[in-house]
Amino acid sequence: MSFVRRYWLGAVAILASGVVFLVPFAFIILTTFKDQKQSALRDFSWPDGNHLWSNILEVVTTRNWMLLTAFINSTILTVASVTLLVIFAAMVGFVLQRRKTRFNGLIEFLILAGLMIPPAVVPTIWLLQGIGLFGKLHGMILIEVAYGLPFSIILYRAFIATIPRELDEAAIIDGARPFDVFFRVILPLLWPVTVTNIVVQSVAVFNDFTNPLYYLPGNANATVQLTLYNFQSQFQTSYNLLFTNIALITIPPLLVFLFFNRQIVAGMTAGAVKG
Amino acid sequence: MTKTSRRIALACLSAGLMAMTALTGVAHAQSINLTYLIPSGADGVAVAEELVKSFEAANPDINIDIETRPGGSEGDNLVKTRLATSSMADIFRYNSGSLFQAINPAQFLVDLTNEPWQADVQASFKQVVTAPDGTVRGAPMGAAMGGGIYYNKAIYEELGLSVPKTWAEFMANNEKIKEAGKVAVIQTYGDTWTSQLFVLADYYNVSAKDPSFASRYTAGEAKFASDAAALRGFEKLQETHDAGLFNEDFGAATYDDGLRMVASGEGAHYPMLTFATTAIAASYPDMLDNVGFFAQPGDEADLNGLTVWMPDGLYIPNTTSNLDAAKKFVAFVASVEGCEAQTRAGGASGPYLVNGCTLPDDVPPAVSDMLPYFAEGGQNGPALEFLSPIKGPALEQITVEVGSGIRPAADGAALYDEDVRKQAQQLGLPGW
The missing domain is CATH 3.40.190.10 (Periplasmic binding protein-like II)
Known part of the structure; x- marks a missing residue:
């Protein structure tokens, strides 16, 4: 009896999260096996016949293998912008937290403004055109970094506040220069919050739809989220192909998470007792 | 790690980033x-x-x-x-x-x-x-597209109905279909834009009675609520709802559901633009021959014609x-x-x-049904949105209300006139 009393809440939670997460996923997987006609019903039913392979083939080869280009682009975009985000946000967070100057208030205001004020599309494009980065992946990476930076800085700054100042001072007395203090002493200690940043920002950048739509025109620049529009329109949608596409672009991040799950969780808990 | 190897690692990282971003852009030669x-x-x-x-x-x-x-x-x-x-x-x-x-x-x-x-x-x-x-x-x-009503030919044959020329005939057909235990009119308010068709596709009937409606409407003189011919569109929507002709799930059904229902015979009529023919051909190719089309009936048979979308x-x-x-x-x-x-x-x-x-000779019936309206002696005219720059953005919400029986037709038309007034003022038209 005490077993039931102790664990019933946990069991309910697991059941609820199973329903919330697994049922939609099952719906996606079932739909990828259906043909156009059955998928248009959009019901939770067993597929008649196996159309998975023909669906995958059509999704991958559509628009001259656009999905492959999109995967390459999205991978570059996500990896590059998250790398830059982590380095820059950690640096800014470190300086902002350690060095008190009269500009701190202004800088903090600017960071908050970056979070609160929605970015305007047309002036951004105008600026990008001026420096020759419009419609290029480099420019898109910089935009993702700029949009993600305020949130990451706030995360880092709060975490750096928990690292004792004595560590920096000890390093400086031992002869470390500013870069050494940051890269060899502070950055390794930031691993837990870095993991959080990597996970949150990768998901945001990989799933970004509107920004690539406006800032990255052209087929050669397509990202995975934009390929969804190959099968969906205002008046006609091929649900079997749409869901196959969704499944294909959901699986890589899912695999990454499954494989690195151990490291992510280990990183979070290891950091928690350090410092 | 030594200082130099760290420098090299940093340099490699940044070089890698640059190289990855440089992968994009394919050059085509001389064309x-x-x-x-x-x-x-x-x-x-x-x-x-x-x-x-x-x-x-x-x-x-x-x-x-x-x-x-x-x-x-x-x-x-x-x-x-x-x-x-x-x-x-x-x-x-x-x-x-x-x-x-x-x-x-x-x-x-x-x-x-x-x-x-x-x-x-x-x-x-x-x-x-x-x-x-x-x-x-x-x-x-x-x-070119027509706005009108798709119908299921199998149901028409089974019940011995003929294509209606007037609204009274249309409603009589609907009654017979309802008596036979079938859904007479399909409405799909899950996609709200589909609710506007009864009003928009009625415009040929309005212009047949009142040829100057579009110009007076743009000038702010003619209103949907006060012009009897224009009000009919809203009234027709209300009549079909009040007669209980709709499918049970009309509030949640989507455009795709509507196409399936009219193609498979789950419903008899579906008011829609004729671009849907291509969508039916893609999703239900074997049922395409079941689907016919007629212009939205007006009050008089000889004034009936097709409202055309460019x-x-x-x-x-x-x-x-x-x-x-x-x-x-x-x-x-x-x-x-x-x-x-x-x-x-x-x-x-x-x-x-x-x-x-x-057009080729083997076009689907929904297309060939449309051709007489364009042939010589046939009657067609552009929809109001091509004759006047004003189309109120809230029409689809208003027609959902009227079609769901929440708001009476006259009330809906008056509300739409108000919506239109805002848009005309934004466009800076004279007379508003």
Whole structure:
């Protein structure tokens, strides 16, 4: 009896999260096996016949293998912008937290403004055109970094506040220069919050739809989220192909998470007792 | 780790980042490259690909890349943004009529008035891609559409019904269908835009009674609530709801459900634009012969005709990289070969607006039912949104209310007049 009393809440939670997460996923997987006609019903039913392979083939080869280009682009975009985000946000967070100057208030205001004020599309494009980065992946990476930076800085700054100042001072007395203090002493200690940043920002950048739509025109620049529009329109949608596409672009991040799950969780808990 | 190896690692990391970003961009040698922006969707892409293929076969030195964009209001934003930032594709497809006026054609688009192929484009289309300064800036892309009512031929045969010419006949048919235990009228308010059809497709009947309605409406003199002919559209919607003719799930059903129901005989009538024929052909090819079409019936049989929606236009922005090549492509689309390529790829969904274009003999019944309205002696006229720049943005919400029985017809019409007034004031029209 005490077993039931102790664990019933946990069991309910697991059941609820199973329903919330697994049922939609099952719906996606079932739909990828259906043909156009059955998928248009959009019901939770067993597929008649196996159309998975023909669906995958059509999704991958559509628009001259656009999905492959999109995967390459999205991978570059996500990896590059998250790398830059982590380095820059950690640096800014470190300086902002350690060095008190009269500009701190202004800088903090600017960071908050970056979070609160929605970015305007047309002036951004105008600026990008001026420096020759419009419609290029480099420019898109910089935009993702700029949009993600305020949130990451706030995360880092709060975490750096928990690292004792004595560590920096000890390093400086031992002869470390500013870069050494940051890269060899502070950055390794930031691993837990870095993991959080990597996970949150990768998901945001990989799933970004509107920004690539406006800032990255052209087929050669397509990202995975934009390929969804190959099968969906205002008046006609091929649900079997749409869901196959969704499944294909959901699986890589899912695999990454499954494989690195151990490291992510280990990183979070290891950091928690350090410092 | 030593200092130098750390430096090297950092350098490698940044070099790697640069190298990854440099992977993009493929160079084509010595041919002219154009881009062509179209709304997404499998059917539209197939037509564009066929057009480009036929065009490239005739012009081997020109290479056209198709880009897609979302439809709806997201697409409107994108088109306006790309025009405003001079980053528009070399040729693009976009709505004609009031949405065409909203992208400021005189400022952004190339003047196509004096192109030789304009001689073969029908005047009714030219009128909807003419900028305020009187210049024609587009070419027809796609077939004309009718707004009316799809019906299931199997149900009509089974119950021995005939195509109604007047509203009274239509309602009588509906009663018989309802008595036979079937759904008489399909409504799909899950996609709210589908709710407007009874009102919008009634416009031919309005103009037949009151030919000056559009100009008086633009001038702010005629109103939906006070003009008896115009009010009929709202009243028809209310009548069908009050008679209990709708499918049970009319509030949640979607456009796709509506097509399936009318094709498979789960319902008898579905008010819709005829572009749906292509969608039925794609999703339910074996039931396509079951679906017929008629114009929305009016109160008098001899005044009945079809309300016509003009197809999209093809436009060239001022910023095009190669104007001559872009004009060549537009000329190709507006030629007889262009129509044939469109029919090959997407099937025929209605008559084309280029003289000399013909439809194949084996068109689906929903298309052949539409042709008499365009033949000599047939009656058709453009929808109100092509005759007047004002279309209130809230019409679909209002028609959902009227169609769901929440708001009476007269009340809905008055509310719509108010919605229209706001838009006319935004456009700065005189008389409001």
